Amino acid sequence: xxxxxxxxxxxxxxxxxxxxxxxxxxxxxxxxxxxxxxxxxxxxxxxxxxxxxxxxxxxxxxxxxxxxxxxxxxxxxxxxxxxxxxxxxxxxxxxxxxxxxxxxxxxxxxxxxxxxxxxxxxxxxxxxxxxxxxxxxxxxxxxxxxxxxxxxxxxxxxxxxxxxxxxxxxxxxxxxxxxxxxxxxxxxxxxxxxxxxxxxxxxxxxxxxxxxxxxxxxxxxxxxxxxxxxxxxxxxxxxxxxxxxxxxxxxxxxxxxxxxxxxxxxxxxxxxxxxxxxxxxxxxxxxxxxxxxxxxxxxxxxxxxxxxxxxxxxxxxxxxxxxxxxxxxxxxxxxxxxxxxxxxxxxxxxxxxxxxxxxxxxxxxxxxxxxxxxxxxxxxxxxxxxxxxxxxxxxxx
Ligand SMILES: *Cc1c(COP(=O)(O)O)cnc(C)c1O
Numbered sequence: 001x002x003x004x005x006x007x008x009x010x011x012x013x014x015x016x017x018x019x020x021x022x023x024x025x026x027x028x029x030x031x032x033x034x035x036x037x038x039x040x041x042x043x044x045x046x047x048x049x050x051x052x053x054x055x056x057x058x059x060x061x062x063x064x065x066x067x068x069x070x071x072x073x074x075x076x077x078x079x080x081x082x083x084x085x086x087x088x089x090x091x092x093x094x095x096x097x098x099x100x101x102x103x104x105x106x107x108x109x110x111x112x113x114x115x116x117x118x119x120x121x122x123x124x125x126x127x128x129x130x131x132x133x134x135x136x137x138x139x140x141x142x143x144x145x146x147x148x149x150x151x152x153x154x155x156x157x158x159x160x161x162x163x164x165x166x167x168x169x170x171x172x173x174x175x176x177x178x179x180x181x182x183x184x185x186x187x188x189x190x191x192x193x194x195x196x197x198x199x200x201x202x203x204x205x206x207x208x209x210x211x212x213x214x215x216x217x218x219x220x221x222x223x224x225x226x227x228x229x230x231x232x233x234x235x236x237x238x239x240x241x242x243x244x245x246x247x248x249x250x251x252x253x254x255x256x257x258x259x260x261x262x263x264x265x266x267x268x269x270x271x272x273x274x275x276x277x278x279x280x281x282x283x284x285x286x287x288x289x290x291x292x293x294x295x296x297x298x299x300x301x302x303x304x305x306x307x308x309x310x311x312x313x314x315x316x317x318x319x320x321x322x323x324x325x326x327x328x329x330x331x332x333x334x335x336x337x338x339x340x341x342x343x344x345x346x347x348x349x350x351x352x353x354x355x356x357x358x359x360x361x362x363x364x365x366x367x368x369x370x371x372x373x374x375x376x377x378x379x380x381x382x383x384x385x386x387x388x389x390x391x392x393x394x395x396x397x
Pocket of ligand 1: 113
């Protein structure tokens with residue numbers, strides 16, 4: 001039995017060997033302590049430059065206290081999907097909180113940012129519709145677009161004129177059109193040209209949607225995201241955010257008009273067919289939103305640290321690509337070289353994950369770093385020193 005199974009799957013072994021020869025058979029580092037600026041992976045204490053814990057909320061005492069209280073009061077899990085018996089008053093309170101925070105009529109929480117995107121795009125559009133999508137949009141948008149069966153039209157990264165040309169061409173098609181972009185692009189750290197995209201969407205009657213996973217808690221007043229950052233309230237129909245990155249816990253949400261949210265609660269498949277968040281998750285997310293408003297200095301420190309670190313890299317002569325946010329790629333080029341660079345850095349005390357094909361295009365491999373609000377100046381300057389030393393050994397400088 002087992003030999004038969006393994007021979008039927010032997011092509012996977014071939015695939016793994018193929019990845020290995022390209023230096024892409026990589027294993028995730030194992031975190032052996034909390035997700036903090038200096039922590040232990042694989043038995044080694046390192047400066048952690050690879051988490052999405054922008055504001056240091058994963059270990060904030062108020063989140064921990066909220067989780068503990070909810071755990072004791074409500075139990076460990078919900079044992080049902082939202083539409084059966086998995087909606088607790090706690091879930092509705094968080095959704096109301098998010099809607100107020102985002103200045104929208106309503107909001108719905110999903111199990112992850114991934115399911116928020118995929119569930120929304122696939123339920124709002126159908127076979128006869130069109131999705132106009134930036135080429136660097138997140139995988140969850142791409143999967144949602146495929147599941148919708150709509151026709152997908154991809155425009156070159158941030159090329160508003162190209163997006164407009166596609167919409168112009170589709171002008172007389174009866175289907176609905178969705179113009180969709182990441183707010184902050186996850187591998188390059190650049191910001192979408194959202195005001196111009198809104199203009200184009202309005203000109204052609206397209207639905208405008210933004211995935212603010214990396215802008216949630218990072219951009220805009222108190223971390224309200226790109227819509228607030230650009231002053232576009234009321235002009236973006238569908239805003240997706242994540243609770244898994246700066247918010248420090250797990251989940252995703254959609255904020256928009258009441259009809260959109262009610263429709264998603266009736267039709268989005270992850271909402272209907274996958275169990276709702278444990279109470280502890282929901283409660284700690286709500287505590288995180290309270291902290292965004294009560295401790296705005298965290299976001300200020302995040303941006304100060306970002307400026308300091310990026311300036312340090314520039315002074316070393318390293319390219320950080322198109323970054324405009326705390327996501328700071330250090331461009332290397334070839335996939336194998338990026339992975340080796342990352343490994344040597346790790347041995348020297350800095351965790352900066354190598355990212356290669358297929359996550360980024362071939363030849364654009366990089367280290368992807370993110371500084372957080374809770375890194376100290378000493379930690380960042382030590383990291384810069386180590387990065388400089390290793391980059392010289394790799395002849396990147
Ligand atoms: C991380 C990310 C997601 C997924 O969010 P999760 O909450 O981790 O599932 C979606 N979109 C973008 C742009 C992301 O970077």
